[in-house]
Amino acid sequence: MESSMNKLALSAALAALALSPVLSQAAHAQDANTSTATYGSNIDPNWQDNFFVAGQLGQSQYRVDSDVLNHNHGVFQNVRFGWRWNGLVGPEIGYVYLGQPKWSDGYSQLSVKPRAATVGVNGKYNFYQGWFVTAHAGYMRSQTKFAATGDFGTDRYKTWNNGLYAGVGVGYDVTHNFSLGLNYDNYRLQSGNNTSLDNIGVPHGRANVANYSASAEYRF
Template sequence: MNKLALSAAVAALALSPVLSQVAHADDASTTPTYGSNVNPNWQDNFFVDGNLGQTQARAGELTHNNSVFQNVRFGWRWNGIVGAEIGYAYLGRPKADIGNGFGSFSAKPQAATIGLNAKYNFYQAWYVTAHAGYMRSRTELALTAGDFDSRYKTWNNGLYAGLGVGYDVTKNVSLALNYDNYRVQAGNETSPYYVGVGHIRTNVAAYSASVEYRF
């Protein structure tokens, strides 16, 4: 089982108690038991979330453990618990040396994402999060050897999933630590003519800290 499937499975397990409670959360006369973020007013359940961390990529010789990871998401949650999101992720720049330093090959994937997300307070202000969905990635492939430099961009489809744990600092602000996995595809049938690499697939793991603001 690859990392993405494992992340999605764990995300599904994390969402199961959340979904079982959603039916009760929209009853404003019931005292909330899910945490300080629950708000029956749907207009107050929009959020923006920013992540900063590092990625780990594994794609043959493209191995890199400390590329920069950046992610911005905007979404909405029904009763502050489960809803939809859209976002943008920068997944670092894994690089491989060619010919003992004679040249290099690198990939710079970025992705627009759309999916589902959930936030569940399990003890007072402490909470867990889960999200998963579809992404459309754009990857710039670059080959450099001596005076030769060639760059080629491809657009591909993929999936993502992630988990997090955090704390509600205030009613509107939360801090969290997160793990995400992106199933990235890059290249196509014409890319070998430009950078010598065809269609490739890899998992990119991202470890990050995040700040969420609800409004």
């Protein structure tokens, strides 16, 4: 658990570090001409043109206290919608799928399928021409579906939990409106509760989910 918290803290620290020049420069971004020269091709002084949609696809890796559900080859999918003030920093909302780790002993099987809605802050900073770094962090509300199969048949159960996320990335502006990037995201996931323990035999637990992905972003 301590290792998981350290990884999330490291991701959040990296996100904060990546956002710091964005926040600093944003405070001095009143002159549109200066902004364009300083921040790169993604800047648009018209606030109505700074909305974006971004999608990520990659691999999720679970880190839990027990080896039972450690899973290093899950599918990671994420879609986010947001806005950036002067093309630099602003709010975002999203929806993320964190894979489906499974465990089996040959007689019974347990599968876990977590998904989450997210809300947070994001930033994008062009450090050299079309090249940029990104960062985002925030809160997530997750739904986890459990399916336990054995001699008794199949039991299914859902739980809802809170959590945190943070991530960083690097990429390139292919055009004024379209970008490609590579990303690392970390989700601090909780699942189960006392009720799930009584109904399906799965207690409350925590997992650190690391995700490596490619992304595409369109700004409009």
